[in-house]
Amino acid sequence: MPDQLPVTLQDVRDAAARIAGVAHRTPVLRSRTLDRLVGAEVRVKCENYQRVGAFKFRGAYNAVSRLPADQLASGVAAYSSGNHAQAVALAARELGTTAVIVMPEDAPRAKREATAGYGAEIVTYDRYAEDRVAIGQALAAERGLALVPPYEHPHIIAGQGTAALELIEDVGELDALVVPVGGGGLIAGSAVAATGLLPGIRVVGVEPEAGDDTKRSLEAGRRIAVPVPRTIADGQAAEIPGELTFSVNRRLLDGIVLVSDDQIREAMRFAFERMRTVVEPSGASALAALLAHRIDPLPRRIGVVVSGGNIDVRRFAELLDG
Structure with missing residues (x-):
């Protein structure tokens, strides 16, 4: 494996300059109820308020x-x-x-x-x-x-990393960053930004139980394919990590945790009822990991990325009633 990562902190900063004034600088929300339920100070980066409704x-x-x-x-x-x-x-x-x-x-x-x-x-x-x-x-x-691939390109990864860059610029010190994982572009870029700005920060990915290709791959030390995942988190239904994203994630991630579809539904419900924000299933998985107490040991200050909110009202109601 080469010593140099394919994406650097400077690449993320360059991407931030390029998208400034075109992409939204999305808000960071805080919920006392969330802090109490999780047992930590949680800062929620809301990419569901990004243009097109997602970090992409x-x-x-x-x-x-x-x-x-x-x-x-x-x-x-x-x-x-x-x-x-x-x-x-x-x-x-x-x-x-x-x-x-x-x-x-x-x-x-x-x-x-x-x-x-x-x-x-x-x-x-x-x-x-x-x-x-x-x-x-x-x-x-x-x-x-x-x-234009969804994650297998340095410019894509660098662009996605601007979400974590903004989060850290806005809130300062964090002990951990929790990010949804599909093909791995968001967490790869986020990990580059976070570890570059805050050496020692833990970066934890979250996958649906049915689509644990990155978790298996990290444990094996090589990319592992899984059957096409059947999960409500359609944006995380990846069969195998990207080659480029995995080259970053295997070096920078501290681990992957898994959440069930039911736990994702509960996170969507919590975000709607207590934070007054609509989150799609893939976007809610990292929040679900916190609410389900999947992060162990528990850091004091946690950043979590809500990656998207693209869901119509009928599907949203159907999932929460299910």
């Missing part, structure tokens, strides 16, 4: 805005279950180009409609029988588009 806009804009002019003019392509799809679609629109997005047939309706609403063309596939990466690569090659 940070990395997508950072990556798309750095494309050479001729590639940008030709258009971009991406594959995503929803949030990256919307992020690339909006970044393309902001930068005056077009986007084609490969999305699973069962992607949440709200995410499909929002992606189309930003002007993107949508191509669907069966996530349980087809390979989205192969489809996206073939489509990009056929149409001459620049492929």
